[in-house]
Amino acid sequence: MIRFDKVSFSYNSKKILDNVDLYINNDEFLFVVGESGIGKTTLFKLMYFEEIPTSGTVFFENFSSDNIDVQEIPYLRRRIGVVFQDFKLMQDRDTFDNISLPLEIIGDKKDTIKKKVFDAASRVGLLDKLNKKPFDLSGGEQQRIAIARAIVNKPEVVIADEPTGNLDPIISMDILKLLNEINRRGTAVIIATHNFELVRKLRDKRIVQVKDQKLYEVKIRT
Numbered sequence: 001m002i003r004f005d006k007v008s009f010s011y012n013s014k015k016i017l018d019n020v021d022l023y024i025n026n027d028e029f030l031f032v033v034g035e036s037g038i039g040k041t042t043l044f045k046l047m048y049f050e051e052i053p054t055s056g057t058v059f060f061e062n063f064s065s066d067n068i069d070v071q072e073i074p075y076l077r078r079r080i081g082v083v084f085q086d087f088k089l090m091q092d093r094d095t096f097d098n099i100s101l102p103l104e105i106i107g108d109k110k111d112t113i114k115k116k117v118f119d120a121a122s123r124v125g126l127l128d129k130l131n132k133k134p135f136d137l138s139g140g141e142q143q144r145i146a147i148a149r150a151i152v153n154k155p156e157v158v159i160a161d162e163p164t165g166n167l168d169p170i171i172s173m174d175i176l177k178l179l180n181e182i183n184r185r186g187t188a189v190i191i192a193t194h195n196f197e198l199v200r201k202l203r204d205k206r207i208v209q210v211k212d213q214k215l216y217e218v219k220i221r222t
């Protein structure tokens with residue numbers, strides 16, 4: 001589904017990734033770990049073509065970073081649900097309107113939007129919070145809105161950047177279970193985190209570490 005072929009990436013003169021290969025299957029559950037500032041978010045941005053490699057190629061299904069047309073990028077993005085590191089929720093809109101945003105952008109009909117939003121909200125357990133604004137919700141609930149918005153249009157992959165960053169261990173585990181459930185229903189899930197303790201708890205998952213501009217497969221010894 002996603003393939004990195006000899007990808008290097010630099011911000012100005014600062015090299016973040018050096019000649020890395022990566023293959024992600026369409027049913028994968030993958031953790032991306034690594035120190036703060038090492039390049040996890042950058043790796044994600046390359047996956048949804050927010051950044052283009054300095055050299056090498058990123059593929060998403062039939063899209064290639066070598067020759068993608070700017071006009072095609074919105075079509076690619078529809079197939080990828082992104083949970084941003086800082087949520088990117090709109091503070092002046094309630095839960096329903098935050099979740100519905102991607103559907104409004106593609107111009108779904110009102111009835112369809114309602115159905116899809118209720119479905120996504122029920123999957124993340126937010127049906128009773130649809131009229132609340134982010135300000136009146138907890139961090140865990142806001143994270144759930146961000147996840148609901150990412151899955152509302154049934155993407156093939158969900159990319160979640162540090163989804164447990166500011167949450168306590170119990171709520172973090174709930175969020176991971178939710179993402180695991182999304183994966184079990186047939187969506188690839190990729191999670192960036194520096195919370196290694198949490199990764200340890202789901203020890204049968206694939207882990208890729210970003211380190212020294214390279215990617216390493218990590219095995220947890222049990």
Ligand SMILES: Nc1ncnc2c1ncn2[C@@H]1O[C@H](COP(=O)(O)OP(=O)(O)OP(=O)(O)O)[C@@H](O)[C@H]1O
Pocket residue numbers: 011012016034035036037038039040041042043085162194
């Ligand atoms: N737009 C940008 N322009 C220049 N440098 C950037 C830009 N975005 C990120 N960087 C730098 O690239 C490096 C990697 O950043 P990135 O956000 O990918 O790290 P990260 O692993 O996601 O960190 P964290 O765990 O703190 O989220 C950092 O040194 C950062 O300062």
Ligand SMILES: [Mg+2]
Pocket residue numbers: 040041042085161162
């Ligand atoms: Mg990051």
